[in-house]
Amino acid sequence: MIYLDTSAFIKLYFLEAGSEQVDQYVTSQDDPLPVWDILEAEFANACRLKALWGDIAAEEADRQIALFVQRLRRGQYYVPEVDRHAMMEAFRDLSRHTPTVGCRTMDILHVACALQLAPARFVSFDERQRALAKHAALTVVP
Numbered sequence: 838m839i840y841l842d843t844s845a846f847i848k849l850y851f852l853e854a855g856s857e858q859v860d861q862y863v864t865s866q867d868d869p870l871p872v873w874d875i876l877e878a879e880f881a882n883a884c885r886l887k888a889l890w891g892d893i894a895a896e897e898a899d900r901q902i903a904l905f906v907q908r909l910r911r912g913q914y915y916v917p918e919v920d921r922h923a924m925m926e927a928f929r930d931l932s933r934h935t936p937t938v939g940c941r942t943m944d945i946l947h948v949a950c951a952l953q954l955a956p957a958r959f960v961s962f963d964e965r966q967r968a969l970a971k972h973a974a975l976t977v978v979p
Contacts, residue, residue, distance in 0.1 A: 838868040840956035840975075842947045843879040844963045846872075850880075850901045851887070855962050858979050862960055871954055872914040875946055880905060917954055924949045931969060938968045948973050 839862050841849075848856040849863065863870065884898040908914055927949035934940065944966040951959050952973055959975040961967050970977045 838871065838954065838956050839863070839866060839958045839960055840871060840947075840951040840954060841876075842959070842961040842963065842966055843876055843883060843943075844966070845960040846870075846876060846880055847883050848962075850884070850904065851893070855979065859960060862958065862978065866957075869913055869915045871917045871956075872909065873917055873919055873950055875943065875950070877905070877909075879943060917950075919950055919953060923953060927952050927973075931973060934969055934972050938965050938972070940965050940969050944969060948975070951975055 841859065841863075845855070845859050847853070848859040881902050884893075884901050885895075887893045888895040888898040909916075924946070928945050931945050931948055932940075935945070944963065947961075947966060948959075948970050951970065952975070957976065958978045959970045960978055961970065962979075967977050
């Protein structure tokens with residue numbers, strides 16, 4: 838199983854630098870992608886921000902969010918059971934790297950969630966999050 842953070846996940850819906858790599862990671866494995874509530878929320882907001890910035894029309898943001906929901910319902914994604922207590926313990930431990938790595942709260946939550954899921958690969962294009970995931974001993978790509 839692979840874990841896509843939001844910077845990687847959005848590349849499944851919008852052609853950006855790295856989209857081909859993400860597509861290859863996803864198609865090279867059979868497991869459905871884990872999508873928990875934080876990723877879903879960040880994805881929807883990222884779509885809306887693309888509309889705000891003029892990268893896409895508001896209707897396109899709506900279409901991509903609707904496509905996400907269809908894929909979730911079809912089983913291409915699954916919502917993993919996340920132990921919130923264990924995740925917060927991991928969060929507290931991982932946040933000790935904030936003074937040197939500069940991670941945002943959501944970066945730390947993604948890595949804490951991924952630690953519970955034990956993915957074969959953690960896919961991110963965010964340098965700070967990649968650094969944190971390496972500190973957490975996750976296999977980071979690209």
